[in-house]
Amino acid sequence: VTMHQKDCDGYPNEGSSERCKEEMNVMWYLAIVQLVQQEEDGTYFINKTEIEDFPSFQYRGILLDTSRHFLPLKAILNTLDAMAYSKFNVFHWHIVDDPSFPYQSRTFPDLSSKGAYHPMSHIYTQSDVRRVLTHARLRGIRVIPEFDSPGHTQSWGKGTPNLLTPCYKGSSPSGTFGPINPASALSYIFMSQFLKEVTSVFPDPYFHLGGDEVNFSCWQSNPDVRAFMQKMGFGKDYTKLESFYMENIVNITSNLNKTSIVWQDVFDYHERIPKDTILHIWKGLPAQYKAETSRMTKAGHRVLLGAPWYINHIAYGQDWRISYNVQPLNFSGTEEQKKLVIGGEVSMWGEYVDATNLSPRLWPRACAAAERLWSDESQTRSAEAAFPRLQAFRCSLLRRGVRAEPLSPGHCSDEYRGI
Amino acid sequence: VTMHQKDCDGYPNEGSSERCKEEMNVMWYLAIVQLVQQEEDGTYFINKTEIEDFPSFQYRGILLDTSRHFLPLKAILNTLDAMAYSKFNVFHWHIVDDPSFPYQSRTFPDLSSKGAYHPMSHIYTQSDVRRVLTHARLRGIRVIPEFDSPGHTQSWGKGTPNLLTPCYKGSSPSGTFGPINPASALSYIFMSQFLKEVTSVFPDPYFHLGGDEVNFSCWQSNPDVRAFMQKMGFGKDYTKLESFYMENIVNITSNLNKTSIVWQDVFDYHERIPKDTILHIWKGLPAQYKAETSRMTKAGHRVLLGAPWYINHIAYGQDWRISYNVQPLNFSGTEEQKKLVIGGEVSMWGEYVDATNLSPRLWPRACAAAERLWSDESQTRSAEAAFPRLQAFRCSLLRRGVRAEPLSPGHCSDEYRGI
Numbered sequence: 075v076t077m078h079q080k081d082c083d084g085y086p087n088e089g090s091s092e093r094c095k096e097e098m099n100v101m102w103y104l105a106i107v108q109l110v111q112q113e114e115d116g117t118y119f120i121n122k123t124e125i126e127d128f129p130s131f132q133y134r135g136i137l138l139d140t141s142r143h144f145l146p147l148k149a150i151l152n153t154l155d156a157m158a159y160s161k162f163n164v165f166h167w168h169i170v171d172d173p174s175f176p177y178q179s180r181t182f183p184d185l186s187s188k189g190a191y192h193p194m195s196h197i198y199t200q201s202d203v204r205r206v207l208t209h210a211r212l213r214g215i216r217v218i219p220e221f222d223s224p225g226h227t228q229s230w231g232k233g234t235p236n237l238l239t240p241c242y243k244g245s246s247p248s249g250t251f252g253p254i255n256p257a258s259a260l261s262y263i264f265m266s267q268f269l270k271e272v273t274s275v276f277p278d279p280y281f282h283l284g285g286d287e288v289n290f291s292c293w294q295s296n297p298d299v300r301a302f303m304q305k306m307g308f309g310k311d312y313t314k315l316e317s318f319y320m321e322n323i324v325n326i327t328s329n330l331n332k333t334s335i336v337w338q339d340v341f342d343y344h345e346r347i348p349k350d351t352i353l354h355i356w357k358g359l360p361a362q363y364k365a366e367t368s369r370m371t372k373a374g375h376r377v378l379l380g381a382p383w384y385i386n387h388i389a390y391g392q393d394w395r396i397s398y399n400v401q402p403l404n405f406s407g408t409e410e411q412k413k414l415v416i417g418g419e420v421s422m423w424g425e426y427v428d429a430t431n432l433s434p435r436l437w438p439r440a441c442a443a444a445e446r447l448w449s450d451e452s453q454t455r456s457a458e459a460a461f462p463r464l465q466a467f468r469c470s471l472l473r474r475g476v477r478a479e480p481l482s483p484g485h486c487s488d489e490y491r492g493i
Numbered sequence: 494v495t496m497h498q499k500d501c502d503g504y505p506n507e508g509s510s511e512r513c514k515e516e517m518n519v520m521w522y523l524a525i526v527q528l529v530q531q532e533e534d535g536t537y538f539i540n541k542t543e544i545e546d547f548p549s550f551q552y553r554g555i556l557l558d559t560s561r562h563f564l565p566l567k568a569i570l571n572t573l574d575a576m577a578y579s580k581f582n583v584f585h586w587h588i589v590d591d592p593s594f595p596y597q598s599r600t601f602p603d604l605s606s607k608g609a610y611h612p613m614s615h616i617y618t619q620s621d622v623r624r625v626l627t628h629a630r631l632r633g634i635r636v637i638p639e640f641d642s643p644g645h646t647q648s649w650g651k652g653t654p655n656l657l658t659p660c661y662k663g664s665s666p667s668g669t670f671g672p673i674n675p676a677s678a679l680s681y682i683f684m685s686q687f688l689k690e691v692t693s694v695f696p697d698p699y700f701h702l703g704g705d706e707v708n709f710s711c712w713q714s715n716p717d718v719r720a721f722m723q724k725m726g727f728g729k730d731y732t733k734l735e736s737f738y739m740e741n742i743v744n745i746t747s748n749l750n751k752t753s754i755v756w757q758d759v760f761d762y763h764e765r766i767p768k769d770t771i772l773h774i775w776k777g778l779p780a781q782y783k784a785e786t787s788r789m790t791k792a793g794h795r796v797l798l799g800a801p802w803y804i805n806h807i808a809y810g811q812d813w814r815i816s817y818n819v820q821p822l823n824f825s826g827t828e829e830q831k832k833l834v835i836g837g838e839v840s841m842w843g844e845y846v847d848a849t850n851l852s853p854r855l856w857p858r859a860c861a862a863a864e865r866l867w868s869d870e871s872q873t874r875s876a877e878a879a880f881p882r883l884q885a886f887r888c889s890l891l892r893r894g895v896r897a898e899p900l901s902p903g904h905c906s907d908e909y910r911g912i
Contacts, residue, residue: 143902192904387809426899477850481845482845485562
C-alpha cells in the first residue's frame with residue numbers, strides 16, 4: 075500500500091499541525107481497514123492500492139444529547155467507534171440542558187448532585203469524560219462540549235441558587251424560574267468560574283456556548299431585570315439584553331483561549347459578535363438555511379450547517395436520501411464566502427432517544443451526511459449509486475458491533491455476530 | 494388476592510374450553526405480576542386487591558415478518574415475553590414472503606435450502622418452531638402462521654420447480670415468474686401436501702392464507718393461464734381466477750380442520766367465500782376501513798382489524814396516540830355486526846426492521862393498541878390519562894429486559910439493567 079497525502083499545511087484544520095497529523099494518521103489507518111476484503115474461504119486480503127483522499131469539509135460532526143436522556147458511557151463510546159468508521163471527526167457533546175445536568179463539575183458538584191436524573195448512576199464523572207476524550211482522540215475525533223446558556227438551563231438552577239431568573243406573577247415571585255439572570259453580577263461570576271473549569275477539562279480549541287431559544291417572558295416579568303433594562307437603555311428590546319449576556323459569555327470564553335460556536339439565534343438577534351465566532355445554523359428548510367448561510371458568510375463568519383441533518387426527526391422509509399442530497403455550498407455567495415462553510419453536523423436530539431434506540435436511529439442514516447461532508451460533491455451526486463455502497467457499509471458496521479438498522483429487505487452475511 | 498373471573502363459557506374464544514382456561518390462568522398470573530410494587534428500600538409487596546377484568550376483544554395480535562428480514566429466535570422469544578406483559582394473545586407469524594423462505598419444511602426441504610437468505614443460519618427448523626410454540630403457549634399466546642399465496646411467493650419458486658407462473662414476453666418465457674400458477678393441477682397438489690404439513694405443525698385452529706396483492710400481469714402474459722381462463726369461462730376477469738385459486742386453498746384448509754383467515758383483497762374481489770372465513774382488513778384510512786368493516790360484517794363475516802395499526806410506519810414524536818384513539822367498533826352496523834369484530838392486530842412489517850431495531854420500534858408503541866383491545870373503550874378514551882400509565886409501563890418493560898424506547902424526556906429508575 076502506497077498512500078499519497080494532501081500536505082497537512084493545506085488541510086483546513088485550524089488546530090495545531092500536530093493534531094492535524096494525528097488525525098491524518100487515523101484516517102490512513104481507517105482507509106486501510108476499509109480495503110480489507112474477505113475470500114469465500116474466510117481469508118482476509120488487501121489488494122494493491124493507491125489512495126489519494128482528503129475531506130471536502132474539515133468539520134464533520136455528530137451531536138448527541140445526554141440531557142433529555144442520559145446515555146451510558148458504553149453508548150457514547152460505541153457511537154465514537156461508528157463515527158470513526160464513517161469518517162466523522164467531531165463529537166458535539168450537548169451534555170446538559172433543561173431536563174438534566176449529568177456533568178459532574180469539580181467546582182460546583184451540586185450541579186449534578188441536584189440537577190442530574192440521578193446523582194450517582196446518571197452522571198459523567200471527570201474520569202468518564204477523560205475516557206470519552208481518549209477514546210475519541212485515538213479515533214481522530216475532536217470532542218466539542220456544549221454548555222448552552224442563558225436558556226435551556228432549568229437543570230442548572232437546582233444546584234445553583236440565584237443563577238436563574240425568578241419569574242414573577244404580578245408583584246411576587248411565582249416560584250418558577252426562567253433563563254440565567256442577565257441582570258445579576260453573580261451570573262457572570264458563576265459563568266466565569268464554571269467556564270474556566272470546563273474549558274480546561276475539554277482541550278479542543280472550539281467551545282459551544284449555545285445561545286438558542288431564549289424565552290423572554292420570565293425576564294419581562296422580573297422587576298430587577300426590567301430595572302436593568304432601563305439602566306442599560308435597552309428600552310423594551312429584550313434581544314439587546316440577550317446579546318449583552320452572550321457578548322459577555324463569548325468574551326469570557328475568548329479569554330480562556332477558546333473559539334466560540336453559537337447557535338444562529340445569536341446572529342439573528344444581534345450581529346455585533348466577534349468575527350471569529352462560528353455560527354451554527356439549525357433552523358428552516360433549504361431556502362431559509364441557504365439565505366442564512368449567505369448572510370452569515372457575507373458578514374465574515376464561519377458557518378456550521380446543522381439544519382438539514384436533524385435526523386432525530388424520523389420518517390418511514392429511506393430518508394437517508396434527503397440527507398444525501400443536501401448541497402452545503404449551494405447558496406448565493408462568493409468563493410470567499412463558500413470557504414467559510416467549515417462543515418456540517420448531524421444532530422440526534424434526545425427527546426425520543428436513549429440507549430435503547432440510539433444506534434439504529436443514527437446508523438446507517440448518519441452515513442449519508444458523512445459521505446456528503448467527506449467526498450467531492452461532483453463525484454457523489456447520485457443517491458442511486460450510493461445505495462449499494464451504503465448497504466455494504468451498513469453490513470460492515472454490523473460486523474463491527476454497531477447496531478445499524480437495515481435500509482431495505484435483505485440480509486448481511488455476518489449479521490448479528492457483532493451485536 | 495381474590496379474583497373474579499368471567500365464566501369461561503362466556504369468554505369469546507372459539508378454541509376448546511381447555512385452551513380458554515389455560516389462557517385465563519396466564520392472565521391471572523400476569524395480573525398478579527402487575528400488582529407487584531417496590532418500596533424505597535427494595536422490598537416487593539402486593540396490596541390486598543380484588544380484580545375483575547376481561548378483554549374487550551378475544552383476538553389481540555402482533556404480526557412479525559420474518560421474510561423481508563430474518564429474525565433470530567431470540568428476537569421472537571423476547572417479543573413474545575413483551576406481548577404477554579402487554580396482554581397480546583396472538584402471534585401472527587408472517588413467516589415467508591417474496592424475499593425469503595426461512596421455514597424449514599419436512600416435506601419440501603428445498604423451500605428453505607434454496608429460498609432462505611442462508612440455508613443454515615437463516616432458517617427456522619422444526620425444533621425452532623416448537624420452541625416458539627411452547628414459549629408462546631406458556632404465556633397465553635396463540636401462534637397463527639401465515640403462508641401467503643398465490644402472490645408474495647417469489648421465494649417459494651426457488652426450491653419448487655413448476656409452482657410459479659412463468660411470465661411471457663411475447664411468445665416466449667421471459668425467465669421471470671409471477672404468482673403461483675392457478676391453471677396447473679400441480680399447484681393444488683403441492684399446496685395440499687404443504688398445507689397438510691404446516692397445519693399439523695401449528696396447532697392453532699386458525700390459519701392465515703394471505704391472498705393479498707396479486708399482480709395479474711404475469712398471468713395475463715402466460716398462454717396456459719389464458720387458455721385456462723377461457724376453459725373456465727372467466728372471460729378477461731382475472732379476479733375470478735384469483736377467487737378460483739383462493740376457494741380451492743380455503744377448501745383444502747377447511748378439510749384440514751382449520752378456520753381460514755385471509756386479507757381483505759379476497760373479499761373485495763369476490764364475495765363468494767365460506768362464511769366462517771375471517772377477513773383481515775389492512776387497507777385505508779378510517780373512513781375506508783370503517784366502510785369495509787360494515788360491508789364484511791353485513792355479509793356475516795368475522796373481521797380482524799389491522800389497518801389502523803401498521804406501526805412499522807414510523808413518524809416523529811408520540812405517534813402511539815394515533816393507535817390509542819382508534820375505535821374498532823365505531824362503524825355503521827347492528828349490534829350483531831359489532832360482535833363479528835373479533836379483534837385487532839398490530840403489524841410490524843419487515844422492510845426496514847430486523848433484530849437491530851425491532852424491539853424499540855415495537856415497544857412501547859404497540860402497547861397503545863394493546864390497551865385499546867383489552868380495555869373497555871368507554872373507560873379509556875383519554876390518551877392524556879393513558880400517558881403516565883404508558884410511561885411507567887415502558888419502564889417496567891425495560892426492567893424486564895425489553896428494549897422499549899422512550900416516549901418523552903426523562904429516565905427510568907432501573908433503566909439499562911435488564912437490557
